[in-house]
Amino acid sequence: MKIQKVAVILLILGLFGCSNKQLYNGMMHNRQHDCLAQLPQEQEACMRRYETSYEDYERERRKTISGKTEEP
Numbered sequence: 317m318k319i320q321k322v323a324v325i326l327l328i329l330g331l332f333g334c335s336n337k338q339l340y341n342g343m344m345h346n347r348q349h350d351c352l353a354q355l356p357q358e359q360e361a362c363m364r365r366y367e368t369s370y371e372d373y374e375r376e377r378r379k380t381i382s383g384k385t386e387e388p
Contacts, residue, residue, distance in 0.1 A: 336370075336374075337370045340370045340373060341370060344366045344367075344368070347365075347366045348362075348363055348366045350362075351363050351366070
């Protein structure tokens with residue numbers, strides 16, 4: 317019984333141990349992988365749509381949340 321409790325606790329900690337950056341990067345990798353199923357002439361454009369770094373994504377997300385827009 318004690319081993320099961322420890323296993324459950326470790327599982328929960330493992331699930332919450334993933335950072336937002338790791339989750340974002342995993343999602344983007346999966347999307348880029350899905351691009352490979354497209355026609356060759358469409359793959360490059362598809363891959364470019366998913367090249368945004370986590371840092372750029374987070375910066376834009378924070379701007380959006382705060383209501384700030386980037387001025388030209």
